[in-house]
Amino acid sequence: MSGELLWWLNLLVGVGIFTLLAVSLNLINGFAGMFHLGHHGFWAMGAYAAAWLTRECAGSLPGPLLYVATLGFGMAVAAAGGLAVGIPCLRLRGDYLAIATLGFAEIVRIAIQNLPQETLGGSLGMPVARVLMAVGPDTMVAFRGLTLLIATAACSLVILLIRNYIRSAQGRRLLAVAQDETAASLLGIDPTRPKVVAFVLGASVAGLAGALFAHFQGFITPLDFQFMEMVKMFLIVVLGGMGSLSGCVVGAFLVIATEQLLNRAPEAIAEWWQVEFPLLLALMIVFRPQGIFGRREIGDLFRRKARA
Amino acid sequence: MSDPLFRTEGLTKRYGGLTAVSRVRLELREGELVGLIGPNGAGKTTCFNLITGADLPTEGCIRLRGADVTGTRPFHMARLGVARTFQNIRLWKEMSVLDNVRTVCVAGGRSGFWSGVLRLSSYRIAEQSIRERSEALLARMGLEGVAGERAADLPYGDQRKLEIARALALAPRILLLDEPAAGMNPAEKADLMHTVREIRREFALTILLIEHDMKFVMGICERIYVLDHGEEIAHGTPDEIRKDPKVIEAYLGGSAG
Amino acid sequence: MLDYLLNGLGLGAIFAFIALGYTMVYGIIKLINFAHGEFFMVGGFLGFFALRDLGIERLPLPAPLPILLAYFCALTVAALGSGLLAVVTERIAYRPVRRAGRIAALITAVCVSLILQNLAIKAWGADPKAYPDPKVWVDVDDLPARAESNLYARRVATTSTGERVESEERVVVEGEAIDRLRLKSEGRGEVYRKVTIPRETTRGFVILALVLWTPVLWFLVMRTRMGKAMRAVSEDLDAARLMGIPIDRVVAYTFFLGAFVAGVGGVAYCVTYGKIEPFTGFVPGLKAFIAAVIGGIGSIPGALVGGLLLGIAESVVPYMLRDWAGWRAAFAWKDAIAFALLILFLLVRPTGLFGRPLRVKV
Numbered sequence: 001m002s003g004e005l006l007w008w009l010n011l012l013v014g015v016g017i018f019t020l021l022a023v024s025l026n027l028i029n030g031f032a033g034m035f036h037l038g039h040h041g042f043w044a045m046g047a048y049a050a051a052w053l054t055r056e057c058a059g060s061l062p063g064p065l066l067y068v069a070t071l072g073f074g075m076a077v078a079a080a081g082g083l084a085v086g087i088p089c090l091r092l093r094g095d096y097l098a099i100a101t102l103g104f105a106e107i108v109r110i111a112i113q114n115l116p117q118e119t120l121g122g123s124l125g126m127p128v129a130r131v132l133m134a135v136g137p138d139t140m141v142a143f144r145g146l147t148l149l150i151a152t153a154a155c156s157l158v159i160l161l162i163r164n165y166i167r168s169a170q171g172r173r174l175l176a177v178a179q180d181e182t183a184a185s186l187l188g189i190d191p192t193r194p195k196v197v198a199f200v201l202g203a204s205v206a207g208l209a210g211a212l213f214a215h216f217q218g219f220i221t222p223l224d225f226q227f228m229e230m231v232k233m234f235l236i237v238v239l240g241g242m243g244s245l246s247g248c249v250v251g252a253f254l255v256i257a258t259e260q261l262l263n264r265a266p267e268a269i270a271e272w273w274q275v276e277f278p279l280l281l282a283l284m285i286v287f288r289p290q291g292i293f294g295r296r297e298i299g300d301l302f303r304r305k306a307r308a
Numbered sequence: 309m310s311d312p313l314f315r316t317e318g319l320t321k322r323y324g325g326l327t328a329v330s331r332v333r334l335e336l337r338e339g340e341l342v343g344l345i346g347p348n349g350a351g352k353t354t355c356f357n358l359i360t361g362a363d364l365p366t367e368g369c370i371r372l373r374g375a376d377v378t379g380t381r382p383f384h385m386a387r388l389g390v391a392r393t394f395q396n397i398r399l400w401k402e403m404s405v406l407d408n409v410r411t412v413c414v415a416g417g418r419s420g421f422w423s424g425v426l427r428l429s430s431y432r433i434a435e436q437s438i439r440e441r442s443e444a445l446l447a448r449m450g451l452e453g454v455a456g457e458r459a460a461d462l463p464y465g466d467q468r469k470l471e472i473a474r475a476l477a478l479a480p481r482i483l484l485l486d487e488p489a490a491g492m493n494p495a496e497k498a499d500l501m502h503t504v505r506e507i508r509r510e511f512a513l514t515i516l517l518i519e520h521d522m523k524f525v526m527g528i529c530e531r532i533y534v535l536d537h538g539e540e541i542a543h544g545t546p547d548e549i550r551k552d553p554k555v556i557e558a559y560l561g562g563s564a565g
Numbered sequence: 566m567l568d569y570l571l572n573g574l575g576l577g578a579i580f581a582f583i584a585l586g587y588t589m590v591y592g593i594i595k596l597i598n599f600a601h602g603e604f605f606m607v608g609g610f611l612g613f614f615a616l617r618d619l620g621i622e623r624l625p626l627p628a629p630l631p632i633l634l635a636y637f638c639a640l641t642v643a644a645l646g647s648g649l650l651a652v653v654t655e656r657i658a659y660r661p662v663r664r665a666g667r668i669a670a671l672i673t674a675v676c677v678s679l680i681l682q683n684l685a686i687k688a689w690g691a692d693p694k695a696y697p698d699p700k701v702w703v704d705v706d707d708l709p710a711r712a713e714s715n716l717y718a719r720r721v722a723t724t725s726t727g728e729r730v731e732s733e734e735r736v737v738v739e740g741e742a743i744d745r746l747r748l749k750s751e752g753r754g755e756v757y758r759k760v761t762i763p764r765e766t767t768r769g770f771v772i773l774a775l776v777l778w779t780p781v782l783w784f785l786v787m788r789t790r791m792g793k794a795m796r797a798v799s800e801d802l803d804a805a806r807l808m809g810i811p812i813d814r815v816v817a818y819t820f821f822l823g824a825f826v827a828g829v830g831g832v833a834y835c836v837t838y839g840k841i842e843p844f845t846g847f848v849p850g851l852k853a854f855i856a857a858v859i860g861g862i863g864s865i866p867g868a869l870v871g872g873l874l875l876g877i878a879e880s881v882v883p884y885m886l887r888d889w890a891g892w893r894a895a896f897a898w899k900d901a902i903a904f905a906l907l908i909l910f911l912l913v914r915p916t917g918l919f920g921r922p923l924r925v926k927v
Contacts, residue, residue, distance in 0.1 A: 103904035168424030188386035278676035
């Protein structure tokens, strides 16, 4: 029984983390219209920042306080990364932006691998001390449950924040710039500012997801942040619908659950998951590019008219 | 004689070997309604692009109230009070009609990131005033009934009217209209002529418009510039232009006698 | 320093070969074919199998003809195979998406790339394989009394599961006296010695290939009907279609040509670095794309220049950083340096060296 519960808790925490990644990616790709292929770089930055701070300050701060501090630190580092990448790359056109952001994520990965072992663990990875609570065989359920609670709270807050942002005056400007940047600038809207804001916001949420991930796993390596994870995030966003936040939640659940279930599936199917996932994404993009929800939110299903 | 509100001198634009606009001199006085006409490819829209900062002039200068604003970036130019509509409609198609106008309105109060996200009262007050202004503009253009519709769903004529409403939201001093009557039937055009005169009066605008419909242009413009192959070939009142042999030749390719 | 420069030139020629494929496809259908690196990888694998299994080097011809023929064969197989794969991929994956918009096409390309990589893992295993060194076969009867170098023989064994496993066995050590009778009694009628191709030779070959290929490509693009069709389509696809140009055939031809040269590049790359694995295509593919971007994506001269520049930069910049600026670990970071150079370059010149500057049509 406990094994099943543990499995479910693991799954749901994964859904939570990928929901955070998906909504932030959706903000940048879907709402702001920027083709961004380096989101896993921000995720990695957040995770390693949190891991580093945990190691440096373990013992000098009470556990839970340190935990929260690392979440903030992960967000800040990732946000700085977003600023560093966003500002120069903003005037790049779609395809070029994609390759520039992909290059950035590669730089992050190479940096993590090549920095001296003592700093970030290199290719071998880096352990993350359990500071939230003591974790052992009998407390595993409690640990996962607590992490799930935190992840859920984080998701709710972030989704609320992004939703409010999109519907605010600044959000309208962002959408206008995304749809027609030239027209927007000719009508008095600064085209770069909303994009930078969206990019940095998206990066910091990815950093939050990274910090949560690092603490949950207890050990991180560069292999956790490979390009395949970026594909997973993209699949979630496309599946849920690029203009929909609730779509990200549903999409995250579907994708992560599928991935976990595939691990239990008969060999024949499970072995080929790395072919099946991209295939699924390709089919989706061809036959149902608007995903499940399109631009709608789950609340709209209960209303007749879709929000314009 | 006071300084004109707006002036270009020697405005020139070359693309590689092609000269799109050559030494064009335009002048707008406060409150005027001026037309810019010419055969296709004469360089009219290019002039608009140069004036609004979308393109950089190769030579020449642009003066707003005497100050040199050549090379100003588009969104600064807009903030200085120069608004425009577009020949190929460039509405934000996925957004609602109301939002198209609201987005351009600049809030008087605080519209920063956090005040928006947290819905602080300063934000909500600013939003309220923006909403009121936008709804008034829509009503002015007869679009209040479709405020919640997606901009892409509007009929063509209404889309053109929405473009004007959106430009007005900038509270500009100078309004550039690029073929506002294109695709409209005669009844709509007459309606538009009336509207243009009205908004000029109501919002204290100076208007420069590009149009192909001669009746429309002659009907409302006080002065007209005629371009052909990037050069100004005539300038004057509608009556003068009508009789100008160079204009007739440019349009008809031969003297009408 | 000169050595690094020449290395860079050789590497750059390989990048140029791959970049050509990216740029031609982009010029035609405005798609970044993320899977192009995988065409390169498959070319490398095809060359691997050709070198290992075809046994061309056994042909009774005067040396060094057998080895040259073996490599020629490998290159041909790789190039044709890659080209064919590209045409098939285009037909089943890209043509349906052509109308679906840029993002859809791009995502499909990423997916194809991943699918090909993972299919390669399934088919050939994820572990790197050493690229075969060319072998010079000698009949045992023709052996001298004393071995001038190590001699090897091929051994075929059957595992407990019934699989045939081939391996090589060193039967004579350099300097040893050769016992022909013993060898024959053990059933080894032929042995071979291995020849390692020096770096400079591969380098020289690749550069020479590029130099020879450039006028051929120029001819194909400028003087043949298909080439003119390609250029027309890249200028304005709709107009070209209206003029009766068979778009589907032109696209297939472009894909074939691009992958053809990528296949050549693949074999050259694997010979230079001595190994092949399913992930071989990812990083060089990315770098070749960078090269195409630097040169101005869509521009053929751009791809050539961009490839050479990137190759040189990748060789020389870490060298300079290490020896002149004292950064000892510079070479480990060379990939990151390449990416950083890309980003910096895009800031200064967003459309590349030969790219047409974007004009905003208002």
